Amino acid sequence: MSSFAPDPLGKDPAEESSKSSKSLSKAFSRVDLDGHDLPPSPAPSSPRNGKRYALATELVYTEGTDQYNASSTPIYQSATFKQTSAGGEGAEYDYTRSGNPTRTHLERHLAKIMCAERALVVSSGMGALDVITRLLRPGDEVVTGDDLYGGTNRLLKYLATNGGIIVHHVDTTKPTSVQRVVGPKTAMVLLETPTNPLIKIVDIPTIANLAHEANPEALVAVDNTMLSPLLQNPLELGADIVYESGTKYLSGHHDLMAGVLAVNSSAIGDKLYFTINASGCGLAPFDSWLLMRGIKTLKVRMEQQQSNAQRIAEFLESHGFKVRYPGLKSHPQYALHNSMARGAGAVLSFETGSIHVSERIVEAAKLWAISVSFGCVNSLISMPCRMSHASIDAKTRQERALPEDIIRLCVGIEDADDLIDDLSRALVLAGAVNLTPEGFHHAAEKGPTAKLDTQSNNIF
Numbered sequence: 001m002s003s004f005a006p007d008p009l010g011k012d013p014a015e016e017s018s019k020s021s022k023s024l025s026k027a028f029s030r031v032d033l034d035g036h037d038l039p040p041s042p043a044p045s046s047p048r049n050g051k052r053y054a055l056a057t058e059l060v061y062t063e064g065t066d067q068y069n070a071s072s073t074p075i076y077q078s079a080t081f082k083q084t085s086a087g088g089e090g091a092e093y094d095y096t097r098s099g100n101p102t103r104t105h106l107e108r109h110l111a112k113i114m115c116a117e118r119a120l121v122v123s124s125g126m127g128a129l130d131v132i133t134r135l136l137r138p139g140d141e142v143v144t145g146d147d148l149y150g151g152t153n154r155l156l157k158y159l160a161t162n163g164g165i166i167v168h169h170v171d172t173t174k175p176t177s178v179q180r181v182v183g184p185k186t187a188m189v190l191l192e193t194p195t196n197p198l199i200k201i202v203d204i205p206t207i208a209n210l211a212h213e214a215n216p217e218a219l220v221a222v223d224n225t226m227l228s229p230l231l232q233n234p235l236e237l238g239a240d241i242v243y244e245s246g247t248k249y250l251s252g253h254h255d256l257m258a259g260v261l262a263v264n265s266s267a268i269g270d271k272l273y274f275t276i277n278a279s280g281c282g283l284a285p286f287d288s289w290l291l292m293r294g295i296k297t298l299k300v301r302m303e304q305q306q307s308n309a310q311r312i313a314e315f316l317e318s319h320g321f322k323v324r325y326p327g328l329k330s331h332p333q334y335a336l337h338n339s340m341a342r343g344a345g346a347v348l349s350f351e352t353g354s355i356h357v358s359e360r361i362v363e364a365a366k367l368w369a370i371s372v373s374f375g376c377v378n379s380l381i382s383m384p385c386r387m388s389h390a391s392i393d394a395k396t397r398q399e400r401a402l403p404e405d406i407i408r409l410c411v412g413i414e415d416a417d418d419l420i421d422d423l424s425r426a427l428v429l430a431g432a433v434n435l436t437p438e439g440f441h442h443a444a445e446k447g448p449t450a451k452l453d454t455q456s457n458n459i460f
């Protein structure tokens with residue numbers, strides 16, 4: 001196996017390698033166009049080399065090359081790897097920033113389950129987006145949604161302010177809004193579906209077509225964190241790059257941070273790998289091992305979480321709350337979601353009509369931990385405008401119609417009846433429902449309506 005990935009900056013690594021072996025003085029002459037060292041990288045994954053099993057099987061089944069046939073791929077907790085020659089010829093690994101066997105094993109496994117040519121893993125979901133945005137150049141235009149994870153919005157804002165990138169936030173649930181802004185300068189279209197936290201659905205195939213028609217070079221990147229590869233494969237829907245926070249469903253236990261990138265173009269894969277090696281954000285060996293372990297139980301976890309989420313969404317809706325969940329027929333894009341995905345996932349949000357009532361519900365819940373993030377086996381409850389999306393300023397939240405009272409539920413694997421009991425208790429304690437002999441119903445309390453303090457830019 002070749003130890004040198006093609007240099008995305010244009011040099012032929014094989015030629016460079018052969019030159020270097022000719023002379024000891026040139027032993028480390030593998031350099032990029034700027035004269036920096038270009039160390040070896042693991043060869044790209046080639047997962048499509050045999051029978052394709054059902055995803056449940058593929059998640060668990062791996063083919064290792066371990067010398068002792070270890071069932072669990074060992075953690076290669078080593079920063080550096082000894083070479084057998086001064087030129088390092090033939091060695092697959094030299095330094096863990098550039099490549100590590102535990103990380104490579106995980107990347108190949110992910111490529112297989114994400115139906116990708118190549119997958120790469122980095123230290124967080126935001127790290128993955130950072131690597132993707134390094135493909136942009138000043139003057140490039142990015143088209144993205146008006147409902148996005150707060151951290152994504154923050155990074156795009158930083159690039160718009162400091163990196164010369166022009167960012168268009170539009171309602172990506174309407175392909176016509178995207179059509180109006182895409183053009184030859186569109187370098188990237190960045191999509192989330194379902195969106196966080198409004199659970200809006202974006203038509204990936206239609207938007208990918210529009211983007212590629214406007215500029216065949218434009219890259220369509222999709223954040224698949226909400227669904228994971230178990231429920232949706234954006235690469236098969238027309239995306240060029242899919243990424244997700246491995247901190248969420250892929251790992252499932254909130255015991256690590258990770259980001260995953262997957263592509264079907266080896267040229268794009270090489271560029272992404274170049275940045276990962278150059279900037280040093282590749283996932284550490286222990287975290288790679290933990291993530292590999294989590295992936296094996298993705299299906300059983302997600303199925304339980306999703307069936308609990310469906311019960312809870314139906315419970316809230318039947319008690320008069322406005323619930324956002326693509327598993328409900330009342331979701332305005334129920335059919336579109338089902339045309340792209342194999343399930344509705346386990347994140348839902350609902351409104352109460354009052355910020356104070358929402359606060360009281362969140363604080364009264366016991367089984368539901370007040371916590372950002374999702375995808376964990378434990379159920380979580382949060383108020384996005386105060387927590388995960390607090391980095392979006394109040395004025396922008398108002399412009400984008402992000403309800404200040406919105407509560408997000410990230411459903412875990414606990415017993416669904418226990419979760420419903422605990423939520424019912426919280427709704428009653430918070431005064432969110434009217435009690436009647438027949439049960440209870442959303443009180444539709446008109447609590448303090450959200451107001452924007454223009455001086456502090458806060459909602460109160």
Ligand SMILES: Cc1ncc(COP(=O)(O)O)c(C=O)c1O
Binds near residue numbers: 126223246257
């Ligand atoms: C939709 C979405 N994408 C990306 C991220 C970033 O992931 P990470 O926290 O692993 O950096 C998050 C949450 O943090 C998220 O909710």
Ligand SMILES: N[C@@H](CCSC[C@H](N)C(=O)O)C(=O)O
Binds near residue numbers: 196391
């Ligand atoms: N303080 C963090 C908030 C992380 S939010 C994590 C997750 N994506 C979610 O939606 O809950 C930050 O500023 O990034």
